[in-house]
Amino acid sequence: MMNGKQYIESLRKLKPRIYFMGRKIESVADDPVLAPHVNAAAMTYELAFDPRYEDIMTATSHLTGEKINRFTHIHQSTEDLVKKVRMLRLLGQKTGSCFQRCVGCDAINALYITSYDIDKKYGTEYHERVKEYIKYVQKEDLMPAGAMTDVKGDRSKRPSQQVDKDLYVRIVEKREDGIIVRGAKAHITGAVNSHEIIVMPTRALEADEKEYAVAFAVPVDAEGVTMIFGRQTNDLRRLDGDVDCGNAKYATVGGEALIIFEDVFVPWERVFMCGEYDFASQLVEVFATFHRQNYGGCKVGVADVLIGATANVAEMQGIAKAPHVIDKITEMIHLAETCWCCSLACSYEGYKTPSGAYMPNPLLANVTKLNITRFPYEWSRLAQDVTGGIVITLPSEKDYRNPETRKLIDKYLKGVADVPTEHRIRMIRLVENLSIGAELPESMHGAGSPQAQKIMIARRSNLEMKKEMAKIIAGIKPDEHFKRIRGISEEEFFSKLK
């Protein structure tokens, strides 16, 4: 396993082609805009070496028997699923941000489960390839990015109907030694500071779309791979110092990139699906289930930090004992813990798949994520309510560092007497960071937009069963238990009242 420092060092050995703000990034590990995202991912490595968190952060590989970072583990029990979300909450608390590594974890688990089923139907050898790849990831303690979302072009058209066929990643050539792929994947979390990229299809496919049914892994610096790092609200504040960002060490959410594959070669040993269009939807659903399971873990860990920041601001401003403030902070806790309940529930209700790996309950995982498209907006609203308008009117760090204005800011932005003004400013900036920027749209769209969860919830819940229950309770259909309880039928029982 690698520790945090070794992970950062490992990134310096890679040469990915990355652009941001019109310039080429020379070193992901050292670029001031990207470094906080690197630090957040490094926490996933560092905590694996902290004896306090060893049980949560590490696992024993079922493939090699070796001790591994849990992010490279294939879940072998519901206990593993629970430990995964405990690990995510812990990391959210330690970083106040997205630490990005769950996506690769979910990708290897989804590939493990789906490749087994593909092989069973078609007699292919994907599962063995996936296992060998996972052994490699575990041994080297790598961070693969999981790349699912295609750029999609005209959303009213299927992949095969697009004017430009490259708007979904596809196989353009099959060779003796491998395949050539072309296309792009959007919003890929942690891609720039990963070691590998795992590509999966983004949607269900039809028989004439076999070229889009492709899953594979390539190094981030494979020839033909270009990444364009996305802008975030206030991202260049990172160049101004360590106050205005709010979370200068670990940034906000994951840092997402557009990844372009310009005729990239993938050797056969790294191809995990090649034309099996009828398994595309399964791979998407399994991956989505794993990824939606996460959000009541990581986001709640981040919410813990926001709740703490809000309570600190309340104390620093002398309003901590006001009943409405206590009520609002309690409401924030209630919302966060509700999401936590969802993550735990879908994990405890997980099950063993034919591959032997465990996956969470899909219905409950989708409920988890759907709540995350809503509740963070409410707990952020409450944080802003308690903090006050100053959350968007604070003077800049540069004015605070300027001796001419610092003394004025120190005097007039003072809260309670025994708290330095700088502490108040830092805490308000943290509230701003966690409740205003990229955090909220990430909660909305990360792991799929709300409608994607609604579709899954509708598909996975049995409405007919609920209608039957209602008919029994309403007295439209016979109630066998009532008859046993009373010894006579409902008709006889109620005829006495008429």
Added chain:
Amino acid sequence: MRIGIKYCGGCNESYKREMIEEILKRELKNCQFFYSNNADLIVCISGCKKGCAAEKVSGNFVHFDEWVGEDKVLTKIKAKLSELLRS
């Protein structure tokens, strides 16, 4: 042959579990059915992949955790019954 039928709680069943019981009772006229574990064969009927109905069952049992169609239900049960009769 005594067949015991055991259900899970059905929190979020993905299919109408009672269909399996109905098929068995209709097609296996020579068998006796009970809601009991004290039987030659236990048929565990879970509503989802969590499979709660089979969690603490040992011995001779058949487990359903999704709707597989009437034919497959009967094939699975008959195969198990044949196995038991042979032994």
